[in-house]
Amino acid sequence: MSIIKETIEDLKLKVELLLAKRKYSVDGPSHIVESAGKKGLRSGKVSELTAIAPLKPGGADRLRKIIELIKGDFGGAILVGTLHDMRFVFIDNDTRLLFCTTFDGDWDVYIEDFATKIPELMDLIFESVEGWPGIKDPSVKQYILDHQLTADAWFVAYPNLTVNDVLRNEKIVKGLYKTLDEAQDSSQH
């Protein structure tokens, strides 16, 4: 009896979704998401990483202090070149850390680059979590995978543009508008 009820509920949901979608027509790139490998999702060139890890006692306060010292400005992260966003959330009364990020391509192929290029920054932040082996430890990939959760749903507005593409396009458009403005000004004289 319950099975039939569920099926009818499902059907109802499908019809409602179909009717809702009919009202909007969307152009542009495909927003289909696929698996990014062992865990995580990928949409075009962009991937997501969501992780939850237990915080060490005092770990949340330590991280808060770091965030306070940099006045909440993670601008230096632009150096990585592939990070679209990053988010740190203390949950469950400061006992666990929720970390979410969106980035271009794969993270695992660059993990050793982080270990030699920005080891202090990586460890400064993540030493607040329980069991962090250190960015240089060969088990760090597995540690991240062990704490990673794959998003159940995810949307990316521009899945075919990398961080570099967006920043470059911004510059190109600025230059183009400047040239067009200059052409307009000279034609008015």
Place this chain on the structure above:
Amino acid sequence: MSNLFQRIFNPSKVSLELDDIQALILRSRPVPYFGTNVLLHIDEPRAGKELIKKLIPLVTSAKNWHKAEEATATVAFTFEGLKALNLPEESLKSFPESFREGMAARAAKLHDVDENAPKHWQKPFGTGQVHIAINIIADTREKWEAKLREAEEELKKISGVKVLLKADFAATEEVKNVFGFRDGISNPEIEGSGVDEVPGYGRPIKAGEFILGYPGEAGTVGYYPQPDILGKNGSFLVFRKYHSKVHEFNRFLQKHAQTEDEQEYLAAKMFGRWRSGAPLTLAPRKDDAKLGADAERNNHFSYKDDQNGKTVPLSCHMRRMNPRDTKQAVISDVNLHRIIRKSVSYGGEPEKGITTDDGKERGLYFIAISAKAMDTVEFLQSQWANEGNFINHGDEKDPIIGLNQGKGVFTVPGDIRRRYNAIETFNIMQGGEYCFLPGLSALKWISEL
């Protein structure tokens, strides 16, 4: 021998167990070279072990790598091969996942898709049949033939091991690939090998990046196959066979450049070097044969004053595969992605300037060695050869080895930037294998299991 770079050996700088490491890793590729690749299948474990026992005396160690007077014989194994030799389960499990899966299964990571996909590969690559790979290389025909004969005689004595493929390769004194370009110029040096630093060539890289069981660039020793005797002093070798469409390359040059000089200039912009090996950095406008042949000068340069790529395009083959001090758009440590290349050409150069397929087999056996060769080649293929993001070039791929499929784009920065479209895949993947290159005591250990 003017073009054979004399790498200076300094015994006080040796900290590696050279007599236990296979010679191929440290010896320079001979000039000229003659050689053969042999791929074997093991029908029964006992026969495989017997063969290894017989081959051990022929396998050359890296001791006295700077002399390299005799032929070099190398023996490597695929994961299927190690299984066929009945390695203990615990040992098999200790190999990296990529190696256990094998090259064909890693096609997506390697960007071996579409026309380069494993389903188009030549047999026996990617079938799981290849167990042992033997490489013999020497600087004279006589030495090569003698060593090959020795190996073949041992092979003949043993039943239960099949030869799947035997393929020769060679290059003349000018060591040109089939496109007519000198290759194999730039290779990283390993700290502890006893090599003396040469000014301008960068420091030797930490041994652990190339040889298992030593600390790498991050200062830590990575995982390596166990037990210790099996993994220590070993390395991994990536073998990839490419067929080169020289006629397509010529056709591309002739379509986009009028005079022969202009065609040569465009070709140099794509490779990053002129045919002689002279790098664009040091010879920006025309080839300089003397510079190209001078191994003490032809690799002595930096991109410090060429960050926009007006001299050496950011997207050219040479700069992509070793960006040196290029300011990159994605954080990465160039020393982590270096690989020791012992690639060799087969089939010879075609008739000069041909634009139609003469139907002959020619190309390159890409042979790359490092402690994490699978990771490195997967990185190079996916991030540097078939992507443009790390140099802020969008989707642009390597014009020489990228999977361009008639849709490739190549940007040449300049006072007026030029962009070439509709680039074909000039090098088609024909198959390959991930191999383990054990130390000599590991070979003995395997043979006595």
